[in-house]
Amino acid sequence: MSNESLANLLKEERRFAPPAALAASANVTADAYGQASEDRLAFWAEQARRLSWSVEPTETLDWSNPPFAKWFADGRINVAYNCVDRHVEAGLGDRVAIHFEGEGGDTRTITYADLKDEVSRAANALLELGVHKGDRVAIYLPMIPEAVVSMLACARIGATHSVVFGGFSADAVASRIQDADAKLVITADGGHRRGKPSALKPAIDEALDRCPGVEHVLVVRRTGQDTAFTEGRDVWWHDVVDRQSAEHTPEGHEAEHPLFILYTSGTTGKPKGILHTTGGYLTQASYTHHAVFDLKPETDVYWCTADIGWVTGHSYIVYGPLANGATQVIYEGTPDTPHQGRFWEIVQKYGVTILYTAPTAIRTFMKWGDDIPAKFDLSSLRVLGSVGEPINPEAWVWYREHIGGGRCPIVDTWWQTETGAIMISPLPGVTETKPGSAQRALPGIAATVVDDEAREVPDGSGGYLVLTEPWPSMLRTVWGDDQRYLDTYWSRFEGRYFAGDGAKKDEDGDIWLLGRVDDVMLVSGHNISTTEVESALVSHPAVAESAVVGATDATTGQAIVAFVILRGTAEANDDLVADLRNHVGRTLGPIAKPKRILLVNELPKTRSGKIMRRLLRDVAENREIGDVTTLADSSVMNLIQAQLPTAP
Numbered sequence: 001m002s003n004e005s006l007a008n009l010l011k012e013e014r015r016f017a018p019p020a021a022l023a024a025s026a027n028v029t030a031d032a033y034g035q036a037s038e039d040r041l042a043f044w045a046e047q048a049r050r051l052s053w054s055v056e057p058t059e060t061l062d063w064s065n066p067p068f069a070k071w072f073a074d075g076r077i078n079v080a081y082n083c084v085d086r087h088v089e090a091g092l093g094d095r096v097a098i099h100f101e102g103e104g105g106d107t108r109t110i111t112y113a114d115l116k117d118e119v120s121r122a123a124n125a126l127l128e129l130g131v132h133k134g135d136r137v138a139i140y141l142p143m144i145p146e147a148v149v150s151m152l153a154c155a156r157i158g159a160t161h162s163v164v165f166g167g168f169s170a171d172a173v174a175s176r177i178q179d180a181d182a183k184l185v186i187t188a189d190g191g192h193r194r195g196k197p198s199a200l201k202p203a204i205d206e207a208l209d210r211c212p213g214v215e216h217v218l219v220v221r222r223t224g225q226d227t228a229f230t231e232g233r234d235v236w237w238h239d240v241v242d243r244q245s246a247e248h249t250p251e252g253h254e255a256e257h258p259l260f261i262l263y264t265s266g267t268t269g270k271p272k273g274i275l276h277t278t279g280g281y282l283t284q285a286s287y288t289h290h291a292v293f294d295l296k297p298e299t300d301v302y303w304c305t306a307d308i309g310w311v312t313g314h315s316y317i318v319y320g321p322l323a324n325g326a327t328q329v330i331y332e333g334t335p336d337t338p339h340q341g342r343f344w345e346i347v348q349k350y351g352v353t354i355l356y357t358a359p360t361a362i363r364t365f366m367k368w369g370d371d372i373p374a375k376f377d378l379s380s381l382r383v384l385g386s387v388g389e390p391i392n393p394e395a396w397v398w399y400r401e402h403i404g405g406g407r408c409p410i411v412d413t414w415w416q417t418e419t420g421a422i423m424i425s426p427l428p429g430v431t432e433t434k435p436g437s438a439q440r441a442l443p444g445i446a447a448t449v450v451d452d453e454a455r456e457v458p459d460g461s462g463g464y465l466v467l468t469e470p471w472p473s474m475l476r477t478v479w480g481d482d483q484r485y486l487d488t489y490w491s492r493f494e495g496r497y498f499a500g501d502g503a504k505k506d507e508d509g510d511i512w513l514l515g516r517v518d519d520v521m522l523v524s525g526h527n528i529s530t531t532e533v534e535s536a537l538v539s540h541p542a543v544a545e546s547a548v549v550g551a552t553d554a555t556t557g558q559a560i561v562a563f564v565i566l567r568g569t570a571e572a573n574d575d576l577v578a579d580l581r582n583h584v585g586r587t588l589g590p591i592a593k594p595k596r597i598l599l600v601n602e603l604p605k606t607r608s609g610k611i612m613r614r615l616l617r618d619v620a621e622n623r624e625i626g627d628v629t630t631l632a633d634s635s636v637m638n639l640i641q642a643q644l645p646t647a648p
């Protein structure tokens with residue numbers, strides 16, 4: 001990807017300085033960069049001291065057997081104690097930890113004292129069900145407080161959790177349970193989605209036919225729908241957890257004890273079980289949450305809209321915010337139930353000050369129209385975050401104006417399941433932000449962009465994103481498959497972590513993410529990133545969202561095919577399509593003009609909102625559609641195909 005086209009395409013010149021008041025009282029100032037670069041390990045050792053250890057570590061990093069890292073290896077720590085008990089012991093038991101908002105409007109207010117009792121009861125219940133330190137527990141739950149409680153209960157007793165998205169099929173669940181060899185499954189009768197109860201337990205019943213290692217299923221009653229029970233195996237949460245003692249003494253676990261496994265699908269092959277451990281993970285999850293969101297736990301109300309089944313839910317709903325004593329909102333449902341202003345109603349109701357969401361959601365809100373958020377009081381907001389995909393500059397500016405009232409800094413946070421915590425992001429009180437760029441590695445993190453030969457590219461050029469130093473919350477391996485860990489992440493470039501993302505550095509050295517390298521297109525010998533063509537399309541006033549793929553083409557190698565969703569007000573016709581092609585040509589240059597533009601109402605997305613371009617490539621190349629099991633809604637592909645004209 002040494003081509004000039006990557007570097008030169010998008011010109012984004014808007015700049016936004018941090019608000020003066022925020023800068024003046026920011027948790028982290030520009031000094032942190034200097035301090036960390038002077039002595040990176042001392043910097044992380046200091047961040048580890050933000051936590052309470054039962055045995056303070058004297059070692060920071062053991063990198064004697066790279067790339068198998070050990071952080072804080074001689075320390076002992078209990079993650080649940082750090083997320084719950086220590087706040088209660090500090091006299092903050094009455095502080096709200098979770099404002100839970102059910103989709104149907106039912107609510108629960110859970111203080112840190114309540115959470116401590118509930119996590120302790122659940123920990124005692126796990127022990128009674130025969131779960132011991134080192135065992136694996138699969139969690140398949142909707143977005144309800146019991147999901148948080150279950151994860152913390154596992155962490156408390158040293159059981160390793162594997163959370164599986166509540167939308168995955170029985171097959172996907174079964175393969176993950178088998179791979180992790182889980183002993184217990186925690187699930188619910190169902191959850192509320194789009195105004196209806198949606199069953200979960202039947203998928204577990206089906207999966208468990210193939211998982212003989214599972215001894216018990218602990219079932220939360222959420223919807224009250226009819227639920228089949230297998231005698232001797234299945235037990236209700238309210239029967240087993242509620243009668244337990246609220247006393248449980250947390251033991252300090254080894255810093256490298258496995259905290260969780262989280263499966264990431266990748267594009268091919270069986271899902272990889274990404275393994276995270278205890279002390280380093282919590283250190284970086286907690287520090288980055290404090291630094292990137294500028295959390296003031298006494299006054300902020302934080303809301304991360306991610307699902308718990310995504311790494312974002314692990315690090316920025318459960319571990320980071322709770323370790324920092326945050327008050328947060330957890331919402332069960334979808335953004336348009338019962339109406340398209342639901343998110344803004346929640347921000348207004350709870351006075352949310354920090355909002356962390358995904359570009360896919362922001363583009364959906366753009367499509368629904370500016371008038372919807374305008375009906376609500378969003379003046380409590382002060383910091384806005386984005387995660388999951390590159391955010392198109394136009395969506396960034398829309399987020400800033402229509403949600404942030406033009407006053408909130410936006411932190412575009414780049415990271416992965418594998419990195420465990422945020423790696424590249426602006427700091428809200430420090431960075432002059434640029435729409436569409438994640439900008440700079442955080443203090444203590446080393447990232448750069450290299451070419452095919454592993455040479456660092458000069459400013460103004462593109463290539464592959466790599467991480468050049470180990471970091472505390474890095475994955476430790478692929479569960480049960482060290483070789484796959486080496487092959488996937490550490491063999492492309494000697495001694496450097498290969499993230500699999502394309503990126504460029506601008507003239508200031510700031511980093512722009514360009515999407516997965518698998519998605520980069522090669523058109524007449526030019527590398528063109530799908531992200532940049534998509535951003536050019538989204539910068540047209542008629543476009544809400546787009547997905548771009550390269551389809552095999554006899555003359556140009558690949559041809560650009562764009563799938564476009566229009567904004568609510570735009571009218572679809574041939575003139576508009578011609579105008580969109582020309583708009584891309586004007587913005588990026590003639591080489592980037594899509595050969596075909598297809599107007600659609602939906603795009604295929606994973607449960608964390610990432611566009612699955614692979615499936616669109618199948619459509620564009622008139623092939624049979626590939627594996628759709630990780631789609632949020634597997635019917636989307638039928639809808640798209642039904643809408644399309646037959647290909648020329």
Ligand code: 6R9
Nearest residue numbers: 387388389390412413414415416417501513
């Ligand atoms: C946290 C998370 C990781 C992949 C990553 C990249 C994309 C995430 C991004 C971003 C551009 C950002 N990604 N954040 N791309 N800008 N701010 O999403 O983890 O689900 O494992 O996905 O998501 O392609 O490599 P995960």
